[in-house]
Amino acid sequence: MHTQEAAPPIEHAERTYQAFPGANYLLPSDAHERERYNIAFARRLNLQHSLLKQAFNNRIILPPITIAASDRILDSGTGSGSWLIDVLGAVPPTAKLYGLDIECRLFPSDDSRVTGRGHVEFCEGTVTNLPEDWDNMFALVHQRLLMAALKPSEWKQAIAEIFRVLVPGGWVQLGEADGVRGGAVTAKHVSLVQTLFQAKGLLLHCAAHIPDMLREAGFVNVTVETANIPLGKWAGPVGVDARNNFMGVFRGMKTPVLKAGGLGFVTTEGEWDTSLDSLEEEWDATPGAVLQFDIFYAMKPIPSVF
Numbered sequence: 001m002h003t004q005e006a007a008p009p010i011e012h013a014e015r016t017y018q019a020f021p022g023a024n025y026l027l028p029s030d031a032h033e034r035e036r037y038n039i040a041f042a043r044r045l046n047l048q049h050s051l052l053k054q055a056f057n058n059r060i061i062l063p064p065i066t067i068a069a070s071d072r073i074l075d076s077g078t079g080s081g082s083w084l085i086d087v088l089g090a091v092p093p094t095a096k097l098y099g100l101d102i103e104c105r106l107f108p109s110d111d112s113r114v115t116g117r118g119h120v121e122f123c124e125g126t127v128t129n130l131p132e133d134w135d136n137m138f139a140l141v142h143q144r145l146l147m148a149a150l151k152p153s154e155w156k157q158a159i160a161e162i163f164r165v166l167v168p169g170g171w172v173q174l175g176e177a178d179g180v181r182g183g184a185v186t187a188k189h190v191s192l193v194q195t196l197f198q199a200k201g202l203l204l205h206c207a208a209h210i211p212d213m214l215r216e217a218g219f220v221n222v223t224v225e226t227a228n229i230p231l232g233k234w235a236g237p238v239g240v241d242a243r244n245n246f247m248g249v250f251r252g253m254k255t256p257v258l259k260a261g262g263l264g265f266v267t268t269e270g271e272w273d274t275s276l277d278s279l280e281e282e283w284d285a286t287p288g289a290v291l292q293f294d295i296f297y298a299m300k301p302i303p304s305v306f
Helices: 031-035 044-055 082-090 152-165 184-200 210-217 233-251 254-259 269-285
Strands: 072-076 096-101 120-124 138-144 166-181 220-230 290-299
Touching: 044 082, 044 220, 044 233, 072 082, 072 152, 082 096, 082 138, 138 152, 152 166, 152 210, 166 184, 166 210, 184 254, 184 269, 210 220, 210 290, 220 233, 233 269, 254 269
Parallel strands: 072 096, 072 138, 096 120, 138 166
Antiparallel strands: 166 290, 220 290
């Protein structure tokens, strides 16, 4: 059994993390995060978007909504803007799109698909405290993979804020990972991640709570769709891409783990690196190694006129 007793930080080459006041996010936003992949998938986040899009049959908007010419869309936790940029081709050119994130380092400042488009605005901020003048503003709010950023109370606050800024009849779409299956090495690493999340006060298994939180906030027509994304060489090119992406996620947690003294799982930077190498090797050699991903969507009800 691994303990969470305080241990001295482990020396290592640190990564750059979000500097937004009060931010908990466990993954880096430095240049390495932008440049991990070249050409079409130049950024890990863009590769991730492609994988998730493919897993859900190339659908990027899952709720039963038709975006009108005057509608506004918010992408909360936009990161590199990959989802928002893809949406540009699926909505009327006069629709207004907003990307919000606690850091601007990953915003696509030089992307011609954005600069050549109508109203696309990227801004710094947090979903737990959206601008006051955004009441009843958006037809669709999209958000995914903030499991490494929000504490349980912040999840409820974020969903309440999303409810506030949606127009009546508007939809929210949330996407979160819901577990990784592999072998013994995978199980050990999941335990490490669980310990890290607990130490940070974060909710690793947020997917299990999201439907109830949506209903408690007032949403109706709560729906979940699930896809299993294969991990490793056994699944061919898609499995290799997924392995590379999600290994990037786990390797990005090095600094929080080692600054916490290894959390009872590792004692040196080399031991951490070796454990991640073993995880990658297990995925490659384990048919059936998958990451489950859930997409939740729900509607803000339209008030009755009676």
